[in-house]
Amino acid sequence: MLLPLLIAVHVLAIVIWIGGVAFVTMIVFPMIMRMEGSLEKVIFFQGMEHRFAKIAKIAVIIAGLTGGWLLHITGEWKILFTARGIGPTFMLVVWTVYVLVLLLEAKLFRLIFSGESQQDTGKVFFRLSAFHWVVLFLSLLAVGIGVWAGHGGSFMSG
DSSP states (O other), rough: OHHHHHHHHHHHHOOOOOOHHHIIIIIIIHHHHHOOOOHHHHHHHHHHHHHHHHHHHHHHHHHHHHHHHHHHTGGGGGGGTSSTTHHHHHHHHHHHHHHHHHHHHHHHHHTTGGGGGOOOHHHHHHHHHHHHHHHHHHHHHHHHHHHHHTTTOOOSSO
């Protein structure tokens, strides 16, 4: 009974988290890039990011807790960083990247929106958009590999 519940909560957290990243990447950034004023871009982005960051942090924490618990219950922590454990390993790596970004976001935003970069918000948002596309690709790849590995896919068999 516990295993299906943990899996369901884990998947729901992932859907909210990565779905939000997809929305920001595919909808919000193109909207920002079409805006005229630099101040308008920054204010819109900060308002949206401030709201989404709270949701993302909660989802990432829930995904990490349930993922860790699932690794423990199933014993799959033993196969991390092996060819057989590619699914959970890749998911753990992507999750770790997100945790680091979320923990360092205040410092990253100060760095991104200060000094010379403040002069050209178009370049700043282009870089942020490109970063989001990379992170979204890695996230979707982690989901795909996780589902594939969880349903019998393996690099060990032909």
